[in-house]
């Protein structure tokens with residue numbers, strides 16, 4: 001039986017003896033909270049307690065539109081950013097920059113995975129009409145004139161860095177970002193070179209699959225990075241297996257939304273008289289993982305290079321603006337993700353390609369410690385999956401990523417950030433209620449054409 005079929009069987013068996021909605025409504029949850037109360041007071045039940053538990057940013061650093069950082073109830077501490085640490089990721093040696101063409105979907109495009117993966121990626125658009133629509137819109141804002149451009153000769157008067165950071169965060173929220181952070185740009189977060197044509201151009205079918213691929217060296221080194229995240233739609237994940245027809249659109253919709261925000265913010269900053277370059281799916285010059293950590297927006301997870309935010313896990317897509325605008329910087333954060341991933345392993349159990357490691361600890365990789373997850377296996381599956389298009393099963397099942405907003409969720413998240421013993425408890429509760437693996441039909445809104453999922457191979 002294939003991994004997908006096994007997962008489907010597992011999901012269908014999970015007609016829980018206890019419905020979690022019923023559970024929440026009937027107030028049995030209160031009893032559970034009583035048990036958990038021995039460990040912690042959940043935030044919505046005890047706001048006074050949560051205030052003292054949350055990280056308090058420096059005055060003026062957070063936006064007027066969102067005066068307090070929203071960590072979804074997690075207990076968050078600030079972490080280091082120096083030569084030995086990037087947040088909670090230990091730097092063990094020289095982190096080498098790499099060529100964009102040597103990572104992720106670019107390997108499939110270059111034919112370095114299977115033939116099926118190459119054709120599958122190239123036909124991503126044809127196989128999902130909605131994703132194509134998103135990608136074509138991304139391509140329209142991916143050219144060099146959209147991500148970068150001339151800087152005004154005259155610098156407009158701006159507030160001091162702390163007030164400017166607040167303004168930039170307000171702007172990001174105003175433009176509909178779900179989260180924003182500002183960090184010191186790690187030099188190794190830049191690619192050594194980018195790939196042309198872009199991966200988006202291949203995915204949308206705008207260029208031939210046999211188009212000549214070239215490398216363009218990246219020479220930029222702006223000191224600051226503003227990172228914006230747009231959440232993937234929660235209810236859609238709750239109704240999806242994570243690898244069905246909507247999976248690819250969950251990504252592309254957020255790539256487009258975050259790209260739009262980054263392009264507008266970069267343009268705005270250039271009009272103020274400072275250098276600013278938008279970094280987005282259609283034209284990244286930088287790897288987003290280290291930028292996210294530097295900007296205080298999360299920690300590395302068992303999935304490898306995915307970075308989880310305490311409120312929405314890695315259920316988001318991200319764009320950034322690299323800039324020399326004077327800004328007050330956020331610090332990396334620590335909410336206990338490392339400990340949680342050590343005991344959880346839910347994504348590894350549920351991954352249809354078995355790409356995610358079950359190792360007990362992160363291992364050295366390119367000068368830092370990360371979980372030994374096989375990104376090639378993941379990419380191969382995402383490009384070749386014919387039961388849908390792409391995959392986000394790990395996002396769907398992660399206890400940090402896909403929960404409906406409730407005090408019960410916040411209670412769990414707070415517990416989960418309290419070390420390994422507490423993490424085990426949250427993992428057990430998560431499993432008991434079938435969180436993550438359920439498929440909730442009432443939220444299913446999209447249309448599917450499964451006949452399109454089949455990859456057309458040359459005869």
Ligand code: SF4
Nearest residue numbers: 351353378391393394
């Ligand atoms: S996206 Fe990749 S790593 Fe995540 S569950 Fe799917 S195949 Fe596995």
Ligand code: SF4
Nearest residue numbers: 301341344345347398
């Ligand atoms: S599912 Fe569990 S192990 Fe995987 S990233 Fe989420 S918390 Fe970590």
